[in-house]
Amino acid sequence: MTDNQLGEFLRARRAAVRPQDAGMASYGVRRVAGLRREEVAVLAGVNADYYTRLEQGRERHPSAQVLDALARALRLDPDAHAHLHRLAGTVPSGRFTHTTDRVGPALRRLLDGYPGAPAFVINRALDVLAANALTEALYSPFGQMDNLARMTFLDPVGRQFHPRWSYAAEATVGHLRQAAGLDPDDPRLRELVRVLTEHSADFTRLWNTHAVRGKTLDAKHFLHPDVGPLTLTYQAFDVRDAPGQQLVVYQAESGSPGAQALDLLGSLHATSRASTSAPR
Known part of the structure; x- marks a missing residue:
């Protein structure tokens, strides 16, 4: 596991969404399997450069509102949506503690x-x-x-x-x-x-x-x-x-x-x- 799990997650989930799935027309030669970064940014209503920095790990503290918008753009189900928030650190860390392997x-x-x-x-x-x-x-x-x-x-x-x-x-x-x-x-x-x-x-x-x-x-x-x-x-x-x-x-x-x-x-x-x- 790398230190840019948020960026890797966004990139992988972007690749899994086809333009037609998101109601967008596909144009030109596509170098990616799914959505382009610019298309995700448009769907989420965020700046394209800002989204690029999120994927590249140069921006690591998006707001909860931005994450919710990205979850909608990437068509994430509830489990993946919650996972996105955890990767970005918007879920309080105190909610999750290391597990114990002892069964009472x-x-x-x-x-x-x-x-x-x-x-x-x-x-x-x-x-x-x-x-x-x-x-x-x-x-x-x-x-x-x-x-x-x-x-x-x-x-x-x-x-x-x-x-x-x-x-x-x-x-x-x-x-x-x-x-x-x-x-x-x-x-x-x-x-x-x-x-x-x-x-x-x-x-x-x-x-x-x-x-x-x-x-x-x-x-x-x-x-x-x-x-x-x-x-x-x-x-x-x-x-x-x-x-x-x-x-x-x-x-x-x-x-x-x-x-x-x-x-x-x-x-x-x-x-x-x-x-x-x-x-x-």
Whole structure:
């Protein structure tokens, strides 16, 4: 990560907006994939030279009003809009603190209170900090259940486990981009990005788009070698007494094939654990 994250974000998001998307006519030979700097400036109602200095890192303190105008010009969704403000420092730094990786005993008991649903706790870098038995069963095809991004991009199982791998990869990188805006100095996140960039061209390509995505509610598609395809929804909840941690719970619609597959997966995992722990 560089020291001009605001400029890189603006440049990447500008490249993702076509003139016709913004209601502008395209003219002349275009050297860029998306909008020109001058076009963004017109759409946002700011001086073109001022916008250029923002991208180049020569201006680092835009007002909240300018950022809101740029967000509209670049057609940013709410997650990306908030990320833009964080990069510019217009969100009070006191709202965001370094996370702790310690999961309290009460939260661990809560995980075990979801015997029929995979439930786990992650930090901003997508490290899995704690998980219940059904989560372990769900992710058992992986060599190690340690970090969701590493598992997606660097474990060979990832592309088979995620039948919609491209979508899962984009979402994963979007979550990490949001985390970088929340805590850009997090050493764990910096090291993770370094490793993923070094070993995965797909990660590097997606990381350079600067797309941002929050983890709230979505559908997940899995292909488990023991029970076949599963379609689950998930919800993510902030852990109030541990800023940066999230509790994630997967669920299947009652009576659906996904629910039946989860039941079977839980039974298989319980049987396997019992046979492994039985005295010999």
